[in-house]
Amino acid sequence: MSLTDDSANVAFAAPHFDIDKIVGVWEGSFNRATDVVSRVGDAGTIYVYRIAHGFTRPVFADLMFTTASGFVDGGSADSNGETSLAFSDSTYIYIISSLFAPAVGTMRYKVLATWIDNYDDSNPSVTPYKSPTKDINFDSRLNYQKIQKQGALTFNSATLQTVTHSLNRLANFRVFFESFPNEVWPMHSGGASNPFLYDNNDMSECSAVMKINTMDIEMFVVPTPRRAWYKIYLDR
């Protein structure tokens, strides 16, 4: 029996659809004055907290954080007005602690890392991950976010590329990209209003818009080839 007709409502449908693979979770806090290192760009200096992720290549990083009392999603502003993102390279996950000025106080964070399929030609062995707080990795009673289509695009210049999909609706999606070569960031953009833009000449920006049968991914400032990874989800 084919699963394709009602697969959007199926909890789990291996081997038909990929799902995101969580390879690590880090939770904790850091001192924004003493536990950070600086990164200098032509537009200013930002300060980041580093987490050694233990892998040999970058991962997708999802961040929840707060410098106050309530957690917000990475990219949002907490009640202190602070905003932060997480990105990664082949060694670290970086949490942006402050932008253009050293900060004080404590940032609490939760970072989840998912695997980038086919990042390069390697396929290294990855130690299985099990949460210390939720020790059931798979439960067939639960729905799993299924990837209907995923891939990587190479941008050789600042331009827009279109990905087609067959879902005939505004599907859910995620996009990550190389803001610098070999650094995988969540989407960020806005030019002069982008709080994460600390280098105007070497730092790329990226945005994406989902439409009924296509998704547009646009990259800005591309001094050297940069990649973007997209996932279009089947689940409604």
Added chain:
Amino acid sequence: MGQRLDKIVHTTGFEAYKNYLTERGAIVVPAVAVPNGDFELLSDSVPYTRQGTRVDVYLDNGTKKVLVTGVGNRAAVADVYNFKSTELATVNVQYLPSPSNVILVTLNIENFTGSSITLNAQTLNLTVVEYDAPITPV
């Protein structure tokens, strides 16, 4: 012993994003006047029921959809928001802990155009995908 993941669809050796609920809502923008230098906060909230929830949040206008979580552009909503002038529209996503247990999505419209503007009435559809994630409660 490790596993090689590139070609694997799923393996029980690793957690995955368990989508336990997709909530839908709307942020309604009324045709209200916003004085210069002032702002309008419009929000919608949806409940979450599992501790350790993480969300993906989307806004759409029926023809275009944007992701507003995990992105470093609080103004990503510009692709779906119908501007009256050059007002600034940004989005914030907050996890309100127990006893509220809601995801609060706020559209912040700030007017620095130099004069009062009356916003274009519109509705932005909200999609909140809730994951049971291997994290401690907020």
